[in-house]
Structures are given as structure tokens and as C-alpha cells.
Amino acid sequence: MSQQYRSRPLGSDVALSEAYDTALLDLDGVVYAGGHAIVHAVESLGAAREGGMHLAYVTNNALRTPDAVAEHLTELGVPADATDVITSAQAVARLMADQLPSGARVLVVGGEGLRVALRERGLVPVESADDDPVAVAQGFGGPDLPWGRFAEAAYAISRGAVWFASNTDLTIPGARGIAPGNGAAVEVVRIATGAEPQVAGKPLPPMHRETVLRTGAKRPLVVGDRLDTDIEGAFNGGVDSLLVLTGVTDAAQLIAAESRYRPTYVDRDLRGLLTGQPEVAEEGDGFRCGGWTAGVRGDALVLDGEGDAIDGLRALCAAAWTHAGEGACGLDARKAVAGLGL
Numbered sequence: 001m002s003q004q005y006r007s008r009p010l011g012s013d014v015a016l017s018e019a020y021d022t023a024l025l026d027l028d029g030v031v032y033a034g035g036h037a038i039v040h041a042v043e044s045l046g047a048a049r050e051g052g053m054h055l056a057y058v059t060n061n062a063l064r065t066p067d068a069v070a071e072h073l074t075e076l077g078v079p080a081d082a083t084d085v086i087t088s089a090q091a092v093a094r095l096m097a098d099q100l101p102s103g104a105r106v107l108v109v110g111g112e113g114l115r116v117a118l119r120e121r122g123l124v125p126v127e128s129a130d131d132d133p134v135a136v137a138q139g140f141g142g143p144d145l146p147w148g149r150f151a152e153a154a155y156a157i158s159r160g161a162v163w164f165a166s167n168t169d170l171t172i173p174g175a176r177g178i179a180p181g182n183g184a185a186v187e188v189v190r191i192a193t194g195a196e197p198q199v200a201g202k203p204l205p206p207m208h209r210e211t212v213l214r215t216g217a218k219r220p221l222v223v224g225d226r227l228d229t230d231i232e233g234a235f236n237g238g239v240d241s242l243l244v245l246t247g248v249t250d251a252a253q254l255i256a257a258e259s260r261y262r263p264t265y266v267d268r269d270l271r272g273l274l275t276g277q278p279e280v281a282e283e284g285d286g287f288r289c290g291g292w293t294a295g296v297r298g299d300a301l302v303l304d305g306e307g308d309a310i311d312g313l314r315a316l317c318a319a320a321w322t323h324a325g326e327g328a329c330g331l332d333a334r335k336a337v338a339g340l341g342l
Contacts, residue, residue, distance in 0.1 A: 005259035005326045008287060008318035009266050011279035016242060016265065016272065017048040022217035023273060024239075026202075027059040027069070029225035029247020030270070032076060034175020038246045042077040044270035053273070055084065056215045058222075060201040060229055062089035062139030062166035062182070063111035083214070088166035088201030089117035089139055091210040095200045096164050097121035100135060107131070107156045109149045109185075110139030114166065129155035138189065138197065139166035140182040150185065154192040163189070167201025169229055173247050203233035212237075223273070225249055227261035240264040242272055251313050251342040255301070255333035259326040266317065268310055268342075278311060280318045287318035294319040294336075301329075301336035309340040 012019055025031060031041050049055055057069065057080060064072075066085035073080040089110075096106065102122040107129060108115055114137055115125045126133050129152050136153050157163050168183035186197060200206040202224075211217075220239050224230020225247025234241035243249060243263035254266065265277050281288050286295025291307030294315035301320055303312055316336055320329040 005321075006262040006264070007322045008280045009314045010264050010277065012265070012277040014276055015051075015274050016221060016277065017051050017053040017274055019219070020053070020221035020240070021219045022054040022056055022215055022221070023048065024056050024058045024211055024215070024217065024220050024222045026224035026226070026230050026247075027057055028061060029173040030223060030244055031057070031073070031078065033173045033247065035072070036175060037076045037078075038269065040269045040271050041246075044273055045078050048273045054215070054217070055080070056086060056211070056217070057084055058086045058202070058207070058211050060088045060167035060169050060182075060207075061172065062087055062092070062114045062117075062201075063142050064113045065116045066090070066113075068113070086211050086214050087113055087117065088207060089114045090120075090214075091207045092137060092139070092164050092166045092200035093117035093121040093123065094210055095198065095206045096123060096135060096137065099162070104135065105131060105133045107133035107136045107152060107161065109136065109153045109189075110141045110145075110166070110182075114139040128152060129159065129161075133161050135162045135164060137164050137166070138182070138186060140172070141185070143179070145185070150188050150192065153189045157189070157193045157195050163193075163195050163197040165197040165199045165201075167207075167229070168199055169201070169226070171248060173225075178248065202229040203231075203236050205236060208233060208237040223270070227253065227257055227263075231257075231263045232260050234263070235260045242267060244269050244272060245342060246270075251316075251337040251340065252333040254313070255316050255320045255336065256329045257321075258324070258328040259321075262317075262321060266310070266314060278314070280314050287315045287322070289315040289318070296320075296323045296331065299331065301331045301333065303336055303339070309342050312340050313337065313342060
């Protein structure tokens with residue numbers, strides 16, 4: 001492609017598990033939701049691993065420790081060690097340790113995963129603004145995090161503590177639907193203090209740095225369900241990505257995405273790791289993928305043909321992204337995908 005921006009999903013003649021040495025997998029919305037394995041995830045990851053692909057689990061959720069995450073994955077049928085798990089708690093702890101002296105006191109607003117990561121970096125978690133913390137570390141604390149924790153953060157920040165956040169995902173997928181994430185909690189503290197945190201998690205560079213340091217990946221493929229963390233993080237890190245439609249992002253949002261949110265590949269679920277990816281080719285004034293052809297007529301996205309719905313989505317992405325250039329596509333994406341059942 002001559003454009004600097006991505007104008008269509010790419011194809012691959014070989015399975016993605018063969019084309020890349022390491023899959024950097026998001027967890028919530030990709031491997032599991034609400035603690036339960038997503039359909040096809042366990043068997044797909046098993047096959048990729050048996051084929052020689054290294055699997056690393058990269059999550060913005062700072063609540064649990066890597067040991068707890070690895071244990072959960074193993075219980076689901078996805079064998080994993082703590083060293084296979086990289087969390088935003090680890091990334092923010094490294095970011096803080098680079099700026100704070102060893103032994104510095106840090107007020108924690110979050111769960112055990114954040115406390116463990118801070119201790120590993122020589123920092124001392126405390127629970128009250130009256131403990132004279134020099135910094136505040138805020139990460140997802142689960143649905144039972146007391147409201148008073150936000151007050152402690154506000155008190156400490158107003159007294160001069162430096163504020164760090166593991167991530168700013170506004171939502172998190174669960175078994176019952178989409179729930180508020182750490183980003184929503186960060187907004188509470190932001191409103192109360194007027195301050196801005198330093199953020200470590202996806203899509204920002206500290207998380208990519210942490211992942212590369214811990215995995216040693218040479219040809220990584222980021223696999224995620226979110227455009228604004230997983231895919232943008234891959235874009236910022238200059239690596240390829242696979243978007244799966246098992247979590248937050250839906251087909252219409254993908255079609256409308258501006259350039260930094262456009263994945264290299266798109267598939268229904270993790271079975272996409274085990275296959276090649278079909279070419280999306282120009283055909284006349286539109287784009288063809290499989291049995292589908294998509295284009296722009298007047299001020300509308302149009303789709304004609306039949307076959308695998310994901311191929312139709314890939315063709316629509318090419319038509320919309322080419323039409324929009326680097327920006328977001330303003331055409332009615334939901335109407336275009338209505339007949340695909342995605």
C-alpha cells in the first residue's frame with residue numbers, strides 16, 4: 001500500500017500462529033468474560049501453543065496478581081505460568097520506580113495485584129493519606145472497592161502526592177454485560193482534584209515496554225477486543241494486531257475507526273490465530289473479500305454478495321477506511337453491517 005495509514009485489513013498466506021512467534025493476548029473479552037472462557041478460546045490457544053507459538057497474556061486489569069491470573073487460566077484449560085502474564089500493575093510499578101526512591105510510600109487505590117507489583121519494585125504500599133505517601137497508585141479494584149478509597153486518593157493528591165494510574169479503560173466486559181472500568185474510577189478522582197495522572201497501561205508506551213521486556217518477543221502479534229487499548233497500543237508500538245469480535249468492539253465501530261484504531265487483521269474469535277487471512281482486493285470502484293464486494297455509493301456504504309460474514313466485514317472496512325483516509329468514517333456503518341449478523 002502506498003498510504004501511510006491502513007486502508008484495509010491485510011491477508012496472510014499462512015496461519016497467524018506460524019507468521020508470528022508470540023501472541024500478546026488481552027484477557028477480558030478475548031480469552032474470558034466474567035471469569036468464564038469465551039467460546040473457542042481454550043482449544044484455539046491450545047492448538048497455537050502446540051504449533052510452537054508463545055502465548056503471553058497482557059491485561060490492563062490490575063486487580064489480580066500474575067500468579068492468580070495464571071491459576072485462573074490453567075483452571076479454564078489454558079495452561080499458564082505467572083511469567084506468561086503481564087499486567088498494567090507491573091507496568092505502572094516500573095514507571096513509578098523509575099521516578100521514586102526505593103522505599104517510597106505509595107497510597108494504593110486498587111487490589112492485591114497492584115500492591116504486589118509495587119513491592120516487587122521496592123515501593124511500600126500504604127492505605128491512608130495520613131501515612132505521608134509521596135505518590136498515589138490507582139488501579140481496578142473490583143466491584144466492591146469502597147468509595148472512601150477515592151477520598152483518600154483525593155486527600156493525598158491535594159497534599160502533593162504524584163498520581164499514577166494503571167490504565168484508563170472506561171469499561172470492562174463481564175458475564176452480565178459491560179461494567180465501569182478503572183477509567184471511570186480515575187474520572188472520579190480527576191473531578192475531585194483537577195489533577196491528571198501518569199498512565200502506564202495500554203495503549204501507552206510503558207505497557208508496550210513492559211511487555212517486550214518480559215516476553216522477549218521478536219515477531220509479536222497483539223490480539224485484543226478493544227480499539228482504544230489493544231489496537232491503538234499495537235499501533236503505538238509499531239506491531240501487527242488481530243481484533244476479535246468477542247468483547248467490547250462491534251462491527252460498526254470497527255468500520256468507523258480512524259487510522260490508529262485499525263487492526264492488521266480481523267476475525268470472529270481466537271480461531272483466527274489458526275488460519276490464514278483472506279486477501280481484500282480492489283475490484284472496480286470497491287473492494288472484494290471472499291464472496292462479498294463493498295464500496296461507497298453517494299453517501300452510503302454498500303455491500304453485495306454472500307458467504308462468510310467476516311469476509312463481508314473485511315470488505316466494508318476496506319471501503320470505509322479508504323473513503324475516510326486517516327480520519328474516522330462518517331458513513332452509516334450500522335446500516336451497512338445490519339445484514340451480516342455480527
